[in-house]
Amino acid sequence: AQSVTQLGSHVSVSEGALVLLRCNYSSSVPPYLFWYVQYPNQGLQLLLKYTSAATLVKGINGFEAEFKKSETSFHLTKPSAHMSDAAEYFCAVKEVAGAGSYQLTFGKGTKLSVIP
């Protein structure tokens, strides 16, 4: 079974600083990987996804992630943090669930705080 590990349950950065949220995956097949963002008391919104095309994936709100097979990583970055980036971020890997469907296996999330 596939799995993801997010290093750091809480990350704090200053406004304008680099954001780096770490995700490592475990998969026996080429993975499909996702990053979602969740604002308080809201659902999850897709930031970006990797589906075996370009290894550097650009998403919404200035975020991007790089797939590194040798490191089994899919870290999320943003060059300059904004106050509005404060949220919880989830990394996920696609896994076949059977019956023509699939499931997403999520990491435990990283809560990002942005300090003014």
Add this chain to the structure above:
Amino acid sequence: SQTIHQWPATLVQPVGSPLSLECTVEGTSNPNLYWYRQAAGRGLQLLFYSVGIGQISSEVPQNLSASRPQDRQFILSSKKLLLSDSGFYLCAWSATGAGTDTQYFGPGTRLTVL
């Protein structure tokens, strides 16, 4: 465009009471549907998924059940709630067919069992 609705948004229920949470999707046909639970510090846990009307797969044994009475309606139920059922419940949908690999989430229902 597609939209996904969940209600109620918040719910406070006593232990032992029944539960019914509803999820509906608009703007698409024959979606795959999912129920997740998010408990504090535990990430998201897939509870049920459905590939069609009346077709429900359970991922975790528990006192919850799911039903799909219509193509774009997904219901999460319980006959008797436990304290451990408290959490944030999220419904999601994805399209069916080749290349469909993104799940889209609803706004969620915050359930507190007292």
